[in-house]
């Protein structure tokens with residue numbers, strides 16, 4: 001029995017590219033031989049299944065295990081690690097539609113192993129959705145916000161979702177006064193609902209004569225974020241955040257405020273029909289020393305819509321951001337900017353993303369120039385920089 005199973009998998013693998021039929025035959029063989037399930041005659045039998053439990057049992061369980069933790073090597077005959085669907089910290093992060101895509105197109109869709117077969121020919125999208133919804137119930141702790149809320153990151157508006165990410169976000173001021181400023185952001189998820197963020201501004205500025213550039217470090221920020229409310233049926237998520245900006249930057253050259261600034265805020269996102277979304281942020285900047293910096297109120301909103309290339313391919317997300325701010329002390333004017341931008345998923349896994357846009361001053365445009373903004377984002381929980389292409 002075992003040797004035949006192994007032979008079948010190896011012979012399938014020898015084809016180089018595993019066909020749906022080949023792998024499905026393997027899966028059905030595993031289902032019928034290695035577990036206590038009744039044998040199935042042909043993949044066509046799958047077409048009559050309707051419940052997630054039945055579909056999982058007949059098409060997925062042989063590899064993923066009845067408990068969703070992954071069947072043992074002795075049963076599957078291959079050593080590729082299987083995901084543990086009971087582990088919420090992993091299983092809650094992916095949106096249902098994305099997992100349906102993997103089950104439909106096979107592991108290589110997101111740069112995973114070919115041992116995860118493509119079921120698109122054997123099962124309908126509705127059946128695969130039922131199977132994925134069944135898989136998602138293996139995580140039984142409702143504290144983990146769903147991956148549906150992991151929306152494309154706008155250039156300026158903060159995300160309500162909590163993540164494990166590294167981002168380099170850059171801005172280039174044009175024209176004339178040449179400043180290239182960057183923020184290196186490291187985000188680490190803390191348990192089900194919280195996140196820690198470290199933000200280090202670094203940049204280069206051209207001197208007046210224009211013949212050399214000098215490097216600078218700005219005010220380093222430490223932030224904590226916590227999800228207060230999330231409801232995927234309503235499509236809403238609300239988080240509270242608090243950032244502490246430390247006076248590490250050189251205030252004389254404009255790269256620091258020379259005082260500690262506390263930045264409390266609220267982040268709210270709403271999922272809209274047809275893969276559209278609204279992400280909003282509202283907060284304050286409260287300096288410890290009011291002689292060094294002004295108290296400010298800031299608000300940001302990003303409206304976008306994700307468009308996926310056919311068959312769960314690359315995602316393009318045009319976003320329009322509107323950002324505003326107002327000084328609270330000196331009866332300062334209110335400033336508004338708009339930031340049209342495009343977010344693109346670069347890797348197949350979609351864990352490496354690029355966003356580019358322009359920040360256009362709407363009010364008070366005289367002294368402020370348009371800025372070119374862009375970032376590279378790496379969701380490091382989903383794989384290394386080389387994985388998933």
Ligand code: HEC
Pocket residue numbers: 023026027055056059060061062063064080081082083094099100102103107111112113114115116117119131132135
């Ligand atoms: C022949 C064995 C096999 C069968 C049958 C199988 N899977 Fe998988 N599946 C795998 C392997 C192996 C992986 C891990 C791939 C990797 O990490 O490179 C995987 C990964 C996955 C993932 C991706 C998890 C992640 O890391 O994001 C999903 C979702 C999934 N399987 C769903 C299903 C569903 C639904 C079915 C049934 C309709 C199914 N699988 C049937 C072997 C299988």
